[in-house]
Amino acid sequence: MKFNTLLIILVVVMVGMTAVNMFMAFNNRLDIDTLSSTSNYSYDYEGRATLDIETEIIFNKPNQMTQFLEQYDKPQQEQFADFQESMTQFAESFNRAMYVEDFQSTATVLGSNRVRVIEHAVISGFAAVEEGVVNTDMGDMEFDLTGEAYSLAISIPPGATIIEVNPTPTVVADGNVYIWADTGKTNFPKIQFARGE
Numbered sequence: 001m002k003f004n005t006l007l008i009i010l011v012v013v014m015v016g017m018t019a020v021n022m023f024m025a026f027n028n029r030l031d032i033d034t035l036s037s038t039s040n041y042s043y044d045y046e047g048r049a050t051l052d053i054e055t056e057i058i059f060n061k062p063n064q065m066t067q068f069l070e071q072y073d074k075p076q077q078e079q080f081a082d083f084q085e086s087m088t089q090f091a092e093s094f095n096r097a098m099y100v101e102d103f104q105s106t107a108t109v110l111g112s113n114r115v116r117v118i119e120h121a122v123i124s125g126f127a128a129v130e131e132g133v134v135n136t137d138m139g140d141m142e143f144d145l146t147g148e149a150y151s152l153a154i155s156i157p158p159g160a161t162i163i164e165v166n167p168t169p170t171v172v173a174d175g176n177v178y179i180w181a182d183t184g185k186t187n188f189p190k191i192q193f194a195r196g197e
Contacts, residue, residue, distance in 0.1 A: 036149035049126035
């Protein structure tokens with residue numbers, strides 16, 4: 001599997017067998033700590049998700065930061081292809097196809113061993129859809145939302161009928177944005193929704 005930024009970020013903030021196995025498959029194990037992470041997932045009725053993730057990481061081995069940053073020198077088309085390959089393998093755990101429609105990634109060096117990574121991806125099939133019900137469940141995966149600098153927000157279409165939200169969010173904003181913040185290790189949220197009547 002090729003080195004891929006967004007999956008590294010997913011692995012950094014998520015703990016789960018699939019993500020860990022994917023992480024271990026990369027050629028280089030990164031010795032990093034996450035200083036902050038804000039993840040926003042926005043779903044539509046077709047199971048498409050728009051992911052906007054901003055993460056600040058610190059490299060405990062500064063020489064690894066150079067290797068990490070080299071991937072940003074790749075042509076956008078190659079980064080896109082690498083990400084699609086990674087998502088295809090990731091999707092196998094969920095018995096569904098995931099297709100990358102858009103992928104953009106930037107890294108900003110903040111210090112000798114600190115980097116801010118901003119990711120944007122649009123992925124069809126990221127949520128399961130069955131008989132018109134969208135299900136964001138990712139099995140046993142967890143987010144580590146320990147500390148005030150960590151949050152996860154999931155948005156669903158306004159006016160959607162909510163069937164289930166688990167675990168209970170910290171905040172619900174505007175009736176369709178569910179936010180988990182400083183909740184420790186938290187299962188990736190299972191939200192089931194359908195078109196409002």
